[in-house]
Amino acid sequence: MDDEMLDDQRRLVELIEEEGWDVTDLEISAYDSPWADEDDPEATVTITARKPYESDGEEGDGDDESPFRVN
Numbered sequence: 221m222d223d224e225m226l227d228d229q230r231r232l233v234e235l236i237e238e239e240g241w242d243v244t245d246l247e248i249s250a251y252d253s254p255w256a257d258e259d260d261p262e263a264t265v266t267i268t269a270r271k272p273y274e275s276d277g278e279e280g281d282g283d284d285e286s287p288f289r290v291n
Contacts, residue, residue: 241269
């Protein structure tokens with residue numbers, strides 16, 4: 221793995237964390253592109269992050285009719 225790739229990964233994490241996100245999982249894959257004729261490696265970075273959002277001030281009993289809520 222190239223040090224430049226790892227530096228770029230660290231910078232991406234820093235940028236995400238500066239925006240208030242908590243990085244919970246991180247993966248980097250380095251490979252030679254099958255689509256390019258060059259010998260330069262490429263990398264894919266997958267970052268999973270979470271960020272809690274405050275409610276809009278309406279506190280209730282949790283019965284908000286959200287189609288995404290599983291009861």
